[in-house]
Amino acid sequence: MVLATQLLDWYDKNSRDLPWRKDNDAYKVWVSEIMLQQTRVEVVKDYYTRWMERFPTLEALAQTSEQEVLTYWQGLGYYNRARNLLSGVREVCAEYGGKVPDNAPAIQKLPGVGEYTAGAIASIAYNRPSPAIDGNVLRIFSRLFCLEEDITKQATKRKIDRLIRDHMSVERPGDFNQALMDLGSMVCIPQRPRCQLCPLATLCEAQARDVQDVLPVRTPKKAPLHIKLAAGIVIQSSSLLITQRPATGMLAGMWEFPTVELAEDDSTSERLKTRIKSDLQQEVCVGKRLFHYIHTFSHRKWDISFYQCQWLAGNTISFPAHWLGLSELDTVPWAGPHRKVATVLGEQFTQEL
DNA sequence: AATTCGGGGCG
DNA sequence: CGCCCAGAATT
Incomplete structure (x- = not known):
């Protein structure tokens, strides 16, 4: 296998x-692979280090509440990854005696573990010859073999799976898979690949035809849906009024300032006032706008304004709203741009002391 | 097969 | 701004 030899050298x-x-501890490989899903290495480094200090073993993680796990995950995105990882390690404790299964099909049964992650864990932790096909691998092989099919299609992925099984090292499958990651991040990069540095350049069909810059082919993504929001900032007795998002959907279970989605034809302050009244059974007065953010997700674009609010009367709060002390803002997972606002308010509060 | 899940970094 | 990143689950 000349490809594997050159790659591993x-x-x-x-x-x-x-x-x-x-x-190559399976728990550590597992955590890193989940964090790395659709997330850049540079971002993951610090999260991973903090995670291992707090949850050094599978058992330690299994005993932790979902809210605390989400707090350690906040800012990384795709929060179902954290929820699935938690239920996955609990499942391993309950069903496998605390030992991660040692083959890809069994690993893939765990929640949040798909074909890629199962292959990565099986190959890196247990030296199994399982492919781990991610964006890097799709890009590298589409260039190596000059595949002009859309790499987001399942048929293309199956084709590349076959090519990898034919070419991968059976002695060092984990290193083979990780070598492809490193090659994809340092040499066979998405734009302007550095073919002069590539150990596989002599084998590369795209390089031979000088088409490496137009591969891989993928379908363009849809434009994000635009949503206009207004949030209310209520401060009382050094605490912020926050509410928890629903248990399903985007940013599930995370915390935010009471928020309303604005329709075309209604006034920001009236809608905000109505929402806070109905949720909290409170009279409020909406003041001036303190913050404004355009926050773009992969599939949504939030245009969100934060208004200062004041109580006028009453003191009854209906679930799931809470008061959160300005000095304990890091104890709950925050939803998206709300975290930025909370951080600024927390800093202002600290300086006033 | 298509959609829904976040967030950041870079040219 | 557009692009893409060590993808998986749901519909």
């Missing part, structure tokens, strides 16, 4: 030194 000289590569 390159990897032995150029592999990245990453926090989760210090050993």
Whole structure:
């Protein structure tokens, strides 16, 4: 296998030194792979380190509440990853005696673990010859074999799975898969690949035809839906009034300032006032706008304004609203741009002391 | 097969 | 701004 040999020779000289590569413990590999789903290595590094300090073992994580787990995850995005990881380690404790299964099909049964992650864990932690096909691998192989099919299609993925099984190292499958990651991040990058540095350049069909810049082919994504929101900032006795988002949907279970979605034809302050009244059975007075953010998600674009609010009467709060002390803002997971506002308010509060 | 899940970094 | 990133679950 000339491809595997050249790739591993390159990897032995150029592999990245990453926090989760210090050993091949299955729990650590699992955590790192989940964090790395659709997330850049540079971002994950600090999250991973803090995570391992707080949850050094599978058992330690299994005993933790979902809210605390989400707090350690906040800012990473795709919060179902954290929920699934938590229920996954609990399942391993209950069903497998605390030991992560050692083959890809069994690993893939765990929540939040798909084909890619199962292959990555099986190959890295247990030296199984399982492909781990992510965006890097799709890009590299579409160039190596000059595949002009859309890499987001399942048929293309099956084709590449076959190619990898034909070419991967059976002695070092974990290193083979990780070498592809490193090659994809340092050499065979999305724009302007550095083919002069590539250990596989002599094997690369796209390089031979000089089409590496137009591969891979993928379908363009849809434009995000635009949503206009208004949020109310209520401060009383050094505490902020916050509400918890529903248990399902975007940013599930995370906390935010009481928020309303604005329709075309209604006034911001009236809608905000009505929402806070109905949710909290409170009279409120909406003041001036303190913050304004355009926050773009992959599929949604929030245009959100934060208004200062004041109580006029009453003191009854209906679930799930809570008062959160300005000095304990880090104890709950915040929803998106609400965290930025909370942080600013917290800093102002600290300076006033 | 298409949609829904976040967030950040970079040219 | 557009692009894409160590994807998976749901519909």
